[in-house]
Amino acid sequence: MRVRAATNTKGGWPPIVEQVSTGEQVDVDDLATRLRDGSRDALAEAYREWSSLVHTLALRSLGNHHDAEDVTQQVFVAAWRSRHTLRPERGTVAGWLVGITRHTVADTHAKRTRQARDAAAVAAHELPHEHSTALDDQLAARLLLHDELGRLGEPRGTVVRLAFLEDLTHEQIAERLDLPLGTVKSHVRRGLTRLRTRLEEVNRDPS
Secondary structure (H helix, E strand, O other), rough: OOEEEEOOOOOHOOEEEEEOOOOOOOOHHHHHHHHHHOOOHHHHHHHHHHHHHHHHHHHHHOOOOHHHHHHHHHHHHHHOOOHOOOOOOOHHHHHHHHHHHHHHHHHHHHHHHHHHHHHHHHHHOOOOOOOOOOHHHHHHHHHHHHHHHHHOOOOOOOHHHHHHHOOOOOHHHHHHOOOOOOHHHHHHHHHHHHHHHHHHHHHOOOO
């Protein structure tokens, strides 16, 4: 199996991986050395060899295929960016990737906790506090929040979701989406204004 990598180096992200069957067996020690030295072909080979292992570990911990796929991508992005930390004489590439996977999975669990906390905060501060408030009204507001995020359009919906649900800074969002910082701030401001207006409409008592 030979793996070809596209030459997309924008932002330091790893290349797109293409698998081409050749029947060749990977020399793990050589792969580790080449990856540490900055070979993108070595990164592609590592993805082919161990992406299924990373995905399986993530899926077992997170229980969600979508999250496991995200973690797999993040692990190989992190592996490329931190390739200088790879020490073939101290351990295997697989073991090194497992360590990165554990950290990434832990970060994902922490993100889930933040999202649950943020959802509770939205319910506590945006919804009416009268004793007569029904649970289905709270559910409707939460569903509306997610629906409105989808209606904001792109890239505004993604920008607001990263800022509000994933707790990223404006600078982090700008870097991830390759957008000017001023554009990110504008999308966040306008997007949250629209969301606030829609939540107020839901919370307003009919009269």
